[in-house]
Every structure is written in structure tokens, then in C-alpha cells.
Amino acid sequence: MTVTVVAIDGPAGSGKSSVSKAAAHMLGFSYYDTGAAYRALAWAALEAGVDLRSEDAVRGVQTSIVYLASEDPEAQRCEVDGVDVSAAIRSTAVTGAVSAVAQHASVRQGLVDHFRHVIEQCDNPGIVMEGRDITTVVAPDAAVRVLLTAPEEVRIQRRQAEFVGTTAAATAAASAAPIAESLRARDASDRTVVDFMNAAPGVVALDSGPLTFDQTVDALLAIISQPRSA
Numbered sequence: 001m002t003v004t005v006v007a008i009d010g011p012a013g014s015g016k017s018s019v020s021k022a023a024a025h026m027l028g029f030s031y032y033d034t035g036a037a038y039r040a041l042a043w044a045a046l047e048a049g050v051d052l053r054s055e056d057a058v059r060g061v062q063t064s065i066v067y068l069a070s071e072d073p074e075a076q077r078c079e080v081d082g083v084d085v086s087a088a089i090r091s092t093a094v095t096g097a098v099s100a101v102a103q104h105a106s107v108r109q110g111l112v113d114h115f116r117h118v119i120e121q122c123d124n125p126g127i128v129m130e131g132r133d134i135t136t137v138v139a140p141d142a143a144v145r146v147l148l149t150a151p152e153e154v155r156i157q158r159r160q161a162e163f164v165g166t167t168a169a170a171t172a173a174a175s176a177a178p179i180a181e182s183l184r185a186r187d188a189s190d191r192t193v194v195d196f197m198n199a200a201p202g203v204v205a206l207d208s209g210p211l212t213f214d215q216t217v218d219a220l221l222a223i224i225s226q227p228r229s230a
Contacts, residue, residue, distance in 0.1 A: 004029070004126030005119055006224055007134040010148035012186055013155025015208045015216055016130045019148065021073040022217045023224065024128040031073035032118055034131030034138070035098075037111055039089035040067050040080050042097040052097055055104040062110050071118070071127070099186065102132075112138050135203045144224050147199040148216075150209040152187070156180045 006029070010016040017033060024031035041058070044065050050057035069078040077086050088094070101107060115138045119127060129138065135145035150158075159179050199205040204223050208216040 003119065003122045003124070004144070004224075005139050005142035006126060006128040006144040006146070007139040007142035008128065008130040008146045008148055008220075009132060009135045009203070010130070011150075011155065012183055013158045014148045014150045015158070015213065016148045018213065019208070019216050019220055020128045020130040021076075022213075023220050024073040024126075026217075026221065027126060027128075027224070028124060029073075029126035029128050030071035030122050030124045031076075032069065032071055032115070032127060032129045033076065034111070034115055034129060034134060036069060036076075036078050036089060037067060037114065038098050038102055039094050040069075040078055040085055041065075041107070041111070042101045043085055043089045043091075043094050044080050045101060046093060046097055052100040055106060058101055058104055059106050059110065062107055067114070071122070071124075073128075095182070095186075115139075136200045145200075145203040146220065146223055147203050147205045148220075149205060149207050152184070154209045156183055159183055 006020075006023070008016050008020050017035070020033075021031050023029075041062055042052075045052055045058050045061045048061050050061055052058060065080050066082075067078070067080055070076055077084060078089065079085060115129065115131075115134075119129065119139060130148075131138070135142065135147065139145075156179065206216070206219055206223065211219065
């Protein structure tokens with residue numbers, strides 16, 4: 001069976017995770033969040049107490065753990081050595097450590113190999129895989145390659161809205177500036193590793209800025225459904 005690979009890149013706040021999950025669900029495809037794998041490794045490295053600046057130390061943690069993640073877009077769960085870390089990897093500490101872990105070339109290659117293995121083992125008609133360098137490094141030959149973007153101010157507003165949804169209004173208002181600073185810092189750090197704001201040759205750019213969530217999902221589905229050369 002030929003698996004349709006949909007590779008989606010984009011910066012934080014562009015909507016790539018929620019849009020990718022929705023599209024995968026509607027198509028009956030697998031969904032894979034590569035960012036969660038990076039977060040899980042960062043969590044494991046923090047738990048091990050290693051120096052995140054040491055490539056050998058981080059790589060040592062990477063080769064010693066077993067990472068498993070659900071590919072069901074409606075039921076996301078990830079484990080490290082059998083421990084459910086789905087919530088733990090979203091902590092502030094892990095968020096702050098992800099970029100440091102991703103700086104190491106051998107660590108990134110190890111994860112790329114893992115992601116390619118996931119694609120090869122996919123049992124569904126297709127898989128939507130999203131992250132930072134999926135269209136250019138992980139799956140440059142994917143049938144569908146999309147760069148989902150949005151202006152910085154829109155992405156910041158979305159992250160702040162997410163925070164308001166889970167936090168008291170007063171606390172959320174006080175945290176608005178740190179959220180913006182955190183997103184800008186993440187962008188700056190990630191730019192040293194990969195260009196996630198400019199579409200590579202053959203990659204379709206989709207700007208979610210002026211679109212609603214449903215409109216963005218529809219636009220992605222339209223791109224996926226376009227005829228492709230063999």
C-alpha cells in the first residue's frame with residue numbers, strides 16, 4: 001500500500017498542530033507531532049540532569065530511552081520508557097529546554113531517522129507529519145508539502161488566547177508580554193537551525209493569518225486533494 005505523506009512545517013502559533021490533526025482526522029490519516037518528540041527528549045534530558053549544552057550527553061539520553069507516540073489525531077499520548085509524559089512535556093521548563101536540545105546535529109539526525117521510520121511503518125492510507133523541517137529534511141519527497149505560516153502578531157495573539165483559555169483573566173493579562181517574548185525567543189533560536197518562514201522550492205505556502213480555523217483546514221484539504229504527478 002502506498003502511503004500518502006503530508007509534510008507540514010511552520011512556526012509556533014501558526015496553527016499547524018490543530019490544523020494538521022483536524023485534516024488527518026477528516027482524511028482517516030495518521031497524525032504525528034514531531035515537536036512532541038523533541039519535547040520528550042528535552043524532558044528526559046532534564047530528568048537525567050545532563051548538561052543540555054553537551055551534544056554527547058543529550059545524545060546519550062536519546063539512545064537510552066524508548067519513545068512512543070500515538071498517531072491517532074483524536075487521542076494524542078506520548079510515553080518515555082512507559083511513562084506517560086503527554087502533560088509533562090508541555091511544562092515551561094521543557095519549553096525552555098527544547099531549543100537547546102535541537103541545536104545538536106547528531107540529536108536532530110537521530111530524530112529524523114525516527115520520523116522516517118514512523119512514516120515507513122504507517123498502517124493508514126496516509127500520514128500528516130508536522131514540525132519545523134519536515135518538508136525539507138525529514139520528507140522532502142512527500143506527496144504534499146506545505147508551509148503553514150502567520151504573521152508574528154497573529155501568532156502571539158493566538159498563544160495569548162490559548163493562555164487566557166486556561167488562566168484567570170488578570171493573570172493572563174500580566175503574562176501577555178512574557179508570552180510574546182517567549183515566542184520571539186523561540187523563533188530566534190529556531191532560525192539558527194532551520195528556515196521555517198520561507199517555503200522551499202516545491203513547498204506550498206499557506207498563510208493562516210487572515211483565515212479562521214475552519215477556513216485553514218479547508219485550504220489544507222484543498223491542497224492535499226490537488227492532482228499530483230507520479
